Amino acid sequence: MQGYDKYAHEPFAVTVDLAVLTLREGALHVLLVERGQEPYAGKWALPGGFVRPDESAETAARRELAEETGLDDVSAASGLHLEQLRTYSDPGRDPRMRVVSVAFAALLPDAPEPHGGGDAAEARWLPYDDTGPLAFDHDRILADAHDRVGAKLEYTCLATSFCPPEFTLGELQQVYETVWGTGLDRPNFRRKVLATPGFVEPVPGAARLTGGRGKPAALYRAGTATALHPPLLRPPREGRSA
Amino acid sequence: MQGYDKYAHEPFAVTVDLAVLTLREGALHVLLVERGQEPYAGKWALPGGFVRPDESAETAARRELAEETGLDDVSAASGLHLEQLRTYSDPGRDPRMRVVSVAFAALLPDAPEPHGGGDAAEARWLPYDDTGPLAFDHDRILADAHDRVGAKLEYTCLATSFCPPEFTLGELQQVYETVWGTGLDRPNFRRKVLATPGFVEPVPGAARLTGGRGKPAALYRAGTATALHPPLLRPPREGRSA
């Protein structure tokens, strides 16, 4: 950290990239923008942009999220979760110049269709499993975001960030099942969630019909706890040992 | 990510900061350098430096680690663990200019006294609990490193990164106790570690006298596993509920 001189070093551009995840119709969806220019023109990319001189990366991420989704209120309103993932800095990751990108993962409850208010040519929710190769190293960033979210579901109460303010335990379970790609036993999931103090708290007297059929489910709100002790471990992948 | 122009935006300096942790005499120690210039002249700081134009942040971190510690071989040799923590980008974090810093945590087994080969005026191992206020936002970075390492001990085999190539289970337990700041039951710790396939593997026939007294302990090497399933949870802090 010696010899500071603003122009002694090649300037780096610093950007943020956002992996914005949500659940639509029981499937994990990602917010993507279509690139209008080379390189990767016509390809889908994660939304993002330059960090401004007076901003932190976190501030820039929030601003970009509002711009690209048109969900200005979302940051204040529902339980938006914005989390720094890691920073991608390979010298060749942008063919034009040296760009260091701080990646964030953002989780949204419901997903209003974005109206590309910002620079984005077109912003759309695309199913996570159905994203072709993305621009730059965004495939890797997206995969890292998925990994991180999947891991944090185990030992935090993060799952409620995917849910609307009031939700059923079935909906909460769907978050786990969708992100993890596994099925969970319903009574056991219920027992575990309710046994964790502060994970969810019941909404008195309220119930929701889960699409018509079946017994109406009780409604819950997100509790005050953030950590999960002991964790809710995802079932270990089978077929490992002999 | 539109409108790329190398000089259209204020240039950011990109640096890496390293929280290098080790265990000396049963206490957590951090590698710190004494600053020779303003700002924060005379204060201790985390080692670090500029990312060069042709480097990734990870490469820069490895280079700085070798330079500052004089432990060139260490990256190749023993089980060095280098992990990206997060990126610190508050506009005011360096009073001179806009510096975005990618922080890394590095874990070393034994700790040869560093011979400040790099720019560092003086590099020293200082006890973690005895670091006065550090320069810049390095207190926060260091605390984040500690948090991260403590958390990763729970669900990874990271603890062996603090140990020499061959170690006793008592030494491994000391890693947990020191980083977590708690005591652990020795037989239970032993049972847990040995029950986790791939965590450690015995060195046949070898034993070490743990400082003279007591029964000699068997020696183990780090196994091939990286994850811990189920995790080794740290004892929950007491005095929470009524």
Next chain:
DNA sequence: TGACTAATAGTCATGACGACTATAAAGAAC
């Protein structure tokens, strides 16, 4: 030889969890 120390072996009760069965409350089919 006999304290002392530390590693290792083993026991026991509790708690968490996976697998499963049973019941309740709704709509749909007839």
Next chain:
DNA sequence: GTTCTTTATAGTCGTCATGACTATTAGTCA
């Protein structure tokens, strides 16, 4: 209405992980 289907919720049972202990072994030190 009655019955079937669907989904939520309640409860059971055995297993495994774990916390709290006790016992034994193998060394040093006095």
